[in-house]
Structure formats: C-alpha cells, structure tokens
Amino acid sequence: MRTAWRPLALTVALLLAGLQIWQAISPDGAGQDFIPLRHAARALLDGESIYQDPLFVYPPTAAVVLLPTVLGGESTAFTCWIAFQVACMLYAAVLVAREARERDRVPVAAAAIAAMLGGLAATRYLEIGNLTPCLAPVVAGVLIAFRRGEWTVGCALLAASLLVKPLLAPLILLPLVNRAWRPLLTSMVPAAVVLLAGMVAIPGGSRFPEIVRYWVTGTNLHGDNAVNNLTLHGWAEAHGLRQSLATTLAVLIAAAVLFRFLVMKNPGAALLLGTFLCGSLAEASYLPVAVTAVLLTPSRWLIPGLALLAAPSIGVVTPQTQLVAAESLLLTAFFIEQSSWNSIRSISFRA
Template sequence: MIHRVVIRAVNGSVTNDFGTVYAATRRFLDGGPVYVENLQVVDPHYLYAPSATVLLSPFGMIDMYTYARWIFIAFNALCIIGAVLLLLRLFKISLSSYATPAVFLAVFCTESVTNTLVFTNINGLIFLCQAAFFVLLHERRLWAAGIPMGLSLAIKPMLAPLLLLPLLRRQWQPFVGAVAIPLVAFAAGWWLTSDGKSYFDIITPYMSEVRDYYNSSLAGAGLYFGVPEPLILALRILVIVMAAVAVYLLMGYRHNHEVLWLSTTSGVVMAAVFLVSSLGQMYYSMVLIPLMLTVVLRESLVRNAAAWVAAYGFFTMDMWESERWPFHGRLVEFLHPTFGWLLIIVTILVVLLWRYFDPERRQHITPSVKTPAAT
C-alpha cells in the first residue's frame, strides 16, 4: 500500500487525470469558462458535470499543483482503505484475521487500484460510496443508503445501475438521496459555472461517441479492430440477455444470502455495463472487488477456476505487448479486460443454471423451501 501511494502514485504517469480537474476547478473558482479543452486530442479531458465541479472545487483552492495532487492521491487512497474496511465488515471478516492483510494486498495489487492512484482520478471515492451503499442497504438503513449513492452520482454516473438493487426489493427510500443530492449539486454547479450550457452542448455528445483508444467495451474494441457493426450489436444484445437472465436467477438469493446477492448482482450488472456502453475502461473494474470477495461465502458463485481467470483478465497489471508476436500481443493487451468481463458473466450464469436445474443444488438458492428430493 505504501509502495503504491508513495512511490507509484507520486511518481505518476503520462496519463494524468488530475491535471484536467485541477485546471478546470481553478478556472471555475476564477469565474472563467470550465469546458474549454480540445476534445480532438487523446489527452485526458475534463468531462465532469457542473455538480462534480462544485464538489471537487476545494482541490482548486490549493495554490501549489504538486501539493494539490498529493492531497488528492492521499484522499483517494484513504477512500479505498475505507471501502475495504467496510467490505470486511460486510463479509464479517475480522480485522485480526489473516484474511485482512491478504485482502488489502490483493486489492492494492490490482490494476484498478494502482492506476486509480497513479493516474490520480476520483474512482477511489466512487469505490467508497459503493461499499457504503452496500453496507447501509444490508443494515436496512435505507434513507442513509441514498447519501453515498447520491454523492457518487453527483460526481460521475458510474454507479447508477446499482440502483437496480433497491428497485428489485421495492425499497424506495434510497432513491430520495440518490436523486436529490446530484440534482441540488447540479443546480448549484450550473448556476455558478459561467459556461454550464457547454456541458450539454459539447461534453454530453462527446461522451456518447465510441472512441477507439483506451476503450475496452465491445464497441470500442470492435472499432479498434474493425469488427463489423452488426456483429458488435449482436454481441451487445447477447450480453444484455445473459446479464438479465443471471440477475433474474440471482433473485432467489436475496432473502437467505443477501450479501452474496448484493455483491454478485452488482458485479454482473456492472460488468455488463462496461461491455455494452460506449466507454469501458479497465480501472472501472474496482467496483467488481465485492463480487470477487464473495469467494469467502459458502454459496459463492466464484469458487471456480473460470471466475479467477476472468478476474485475472480485468485485474491484472501484466503488459502483453510482444516484440516477437506484435499482433497477438496487442490483441491480448487490448482485449483481456473485455474477455474478463465477458467470462465472469458467462461463468456466473452457467453456475446459476447448473444449480437451478438440479433439485439438490437448488437448496443453495432457497434452503427454507423443501425440494422434491428432500420431501
């Protein structure tokens, strides 16, 4: 953890997501236009909504860029640590257990956490909001659950699909905070930003486009490798269908295995979103950490080799560029997160179907209901 924060993150990378945030928040605080970047280049762009600009503006108050970046790194590192602690609480793993340092080691070795810190982006806070949302839902603090979700949506809409979880359980309370917080923050940002209209005129159309660089979604990979659009569309539809079937079959776990249901359903939904959306970047996989942590649960759907091959695909730091086999190396380098997201959905769906169609294994789903075999 110290190595990732003090060495890798402070050293930085060519990719610097914080530079655009710092410059935009400085312009915002000075009353100037925020959305002034050239979107034709491949450098990181400031694509946050006015609501995020307001919430991130305190970092722009720091006069020295280097100190502001270090504070931002430390802030995200603390958020990631807090998220892991909440997940340990959710999975009932004691802090004195050998599993605790093992989990921290595994988490900080992932590409998701490492590059979140090295690239200096805000995904650490998003991860903390996800973990807090799960804990509060599980503890039936439904009104409070909307607060971390609303905060995350005010910054970026990445976790919006997870509102499916309270929706499936007909819990409306989390939606109050999840909707009210981003609306209020957006209204404040719109009023305080001199060029708020540019967010809809320039940024929103740009984000809907499929780009062929740093994009592991099916559409992005298809565009990069020249795959016919009808085939990409068919694959996207297939992923949606598989994810929908998996979510339906997982409903049987929501009463007797709630933590498993929350974590696994969220993982399936988010992996599907990464695949079918216009942009899927590998470090988004941080939100799949709760899914892989379900391995500690007896009824887990990731206690198999295929699930961990998938995890390697979307968590690995390995670089696959090859001087001897340049095309094949580039193919693996660009597609291993795509492969991982797809394989984890397929794996979970296969295990669910395997359990569903076997009377004895159906006890894994609803042990309180007698099966014909038990009768």
C-alpha cells in the same frame, strides 16, 4: 499451516500495491486525468467556465468537490491526490473484507488490494490520476446498505455519487425493482435540484447537456484511442472487428444480466459489469469499482478474473484484451453461481 498463507497473501498484495504507488508518484508533474480536475476547480475559483479544459467531463457539481485540488503546486497536489485515491481503495478493501465471513476476511482484503492496486489495472489509472477509483468505497456503501435493507442510506449515497460522476447510475434499478420508491425519490429529487442549481450558478454549468452527449458517444475513446475503451465495442474497434459483432454480443449479455440479476446474490455487481462491457464507454479506472462490487460476495469463481487484474501485462495478448477478459470472467462468475453447478459452488476462500 493451513492458515499461514492468508497473512502471506496480504503481505504480498501490499508489497505489489506499494510498488505500483511508488511508480505512480511523479516528482515533475501530474497525471493527464488529474490536470483537468485541477483546472476546473481553479476556473470555479476564478469565476470562469469550468469546461474551459475540454478534458473535464464531469457534472458541474463535481468542480465544487474538487476545490482542494488547487492547493499547493501541481506535483504536490497530484501526490496528495494519489494518496487520497489509494486511501479510498484501501478503505473499500476494508469494507468488503468486513462483509465476508471471519475466516475469509484476510484473503478477501488481499484479493481486493492486489486487483485494485497491484497489477496491470493499477498501472492504467494510478499514474493518470482519474477520479473514478475514489468511488470504490461509495459503491461498497451503497450495495451494503441495499443488502441490509437500508434503502434511504443507500439511495442517499447513490444520489450524492451521481453529482460527482454518474458511474453508479445502473444501481438505481435495485431500489426500483425492490419497490423502495420513497427512499429513491427523497434522494434523487434533491440531487436533481442541486444539479440544476449547479448548472445555473456554476460558470459554464449550462454546458452539461453537451457533456452527457459526449459520454453517450464514447467520449474520445475511438480511433487510435479505442485501445483504452474496455467495452466490447471499444475492443472490437481496436482490433478491426465489425461493430455488428460487438453489438450482438452486448445485446445478448445485457439480456442475460437483466433476465438473471434478480436471482443473483450480488445483482448490483452484475449490473455494473454488464454496463461496463455492453455500454459505449469503460476505462481501466472503472475497475476498482467493479472489484469492490464483486468481492461483496467472494467466491472462488471470481479468482481467474481477479488474477488477470492483479497480474502484470501477460504479453500474449494486448493489455486491453487482458482487462476486457477480466471483466468478462468476473461477470461469468455470477452466472456460474446461479447455474446448475450450485451443488459444487464455494463462497469461501478457505484452503
């Protein structure tokens, strides 16, 4: 009986995920974040600027990877895209579960599936078709490789991901502080060459510096759209609070992460969460990457944050507040793990 809850938890997680996936599939159109991806791929085939659609805000090399999205009608392509997204997140759940102790693998997989696909977080990105959830297995591969000392493999995966979306850029700090300079250089230099070649050869690619400036300023997640920005700055703006308060909190959190991340069991997850909270831009679509990263070191301290992601909108607070609170709780878990409470910590999910 003590282990009966494990398969039950996995079953419930899969059922919740199935419900969200079913609701995300639209027979009459495509998600608002998928359409720019398809437009960029179509523009590349037509020899036109990939940045004709102002909502395509990725490196020019991403348009090459996205070429399969032009196949079929828009609704069919979007359905296939959702299936690909889901497959990526399920694979990420498998990767993190395999890294856990044998008795913890089923609950870790259940936690990953529920948090990524079963609750409020999933409703915010599945229906729009954002690219970012597809990076969930990539972050798992990078951090697992780094953990095993396979710096060349990890850096190669990291460099490849930056050519599609530079979301995992904070992880460059890990090989730097571990003096894995040669693997880093042999991966990043070719990636930089490919990016420069893409800026020259791909129609419209020379506009990429404008896209970078757009990222730095928080894209269009301001004003009425600030409710979709899951950073401290976005949360403060959406709630009419002073930006100085958000800036102060962000500086304190960033300093704490940088001061402590070297002694953390999973510094990569802390770096990503710290960046998401303290930067200028973070969306709900970033959360599958965060969930994958944090579950590489499963702990009971992570449960409150994961539960907020897996739950539907709780109504007492806004969805933005719920998701920002989830990020904050996940990051807090890493500090608790390294605190004086080490004597009572538990890395296991056992009942």
